[in-house]
Amino acid sequence: MLTTKLQSLWLLRQVIQGEGHSYELQGGKFILRLANIFLQGSYKGLLVQVEYNSSGSEDTSGQIQKINEFLAQYGLKFVGNKLAKDEIGTAWQYVDALSR
Numbered sequence: 834m835l836t837t838k839l840q841s842l843w844l845l846r847q848v849i850q851g852e853g854h855s856y857e858l859q860g861g862k863f864i865l866r867l868a869n870i871f872l873q874g875s876y877k878g879l880l881v882q883v884e885y886n887s888s889g890s891e892d893t894s895g896q897i898q899k900i901n902e903f904l905a906q907y908g909l910k911f912v913g914n915k916l917a918k919d920e921i922g923t924a925w926q927y928v929d930a931l932s933r
């Protein structure tokens with residue numbers, strides 16, 4: 834009976850863990866982060882994050898073009914439609930990618 838009454842207050846907590854490495858490429862122009870993602874101990878996939886350190890004068894489409902050129906060298910393609918400008922934006926992209 835107590836369990837039934839407390840059930841609406843109980844939240845299932847899921848733990849997502851990433852284990853990986855970060856690499857600076859092309860003289861620090863690009864930072865590539867790779868991580869194996871685990872949910873509750875089960876493998877869920879590989880997360881790839883590319884960070885481009887621009888000169889500051891490029892617009893978003895120019896940055897996406899540079900990232901696509903970089904990824905094309907490794908047979909990959911940028912599939913997102915927006916760039917994260919801060920850590921909160923990056924976190925929301927992770928949530929979006931992991932909820933698919």
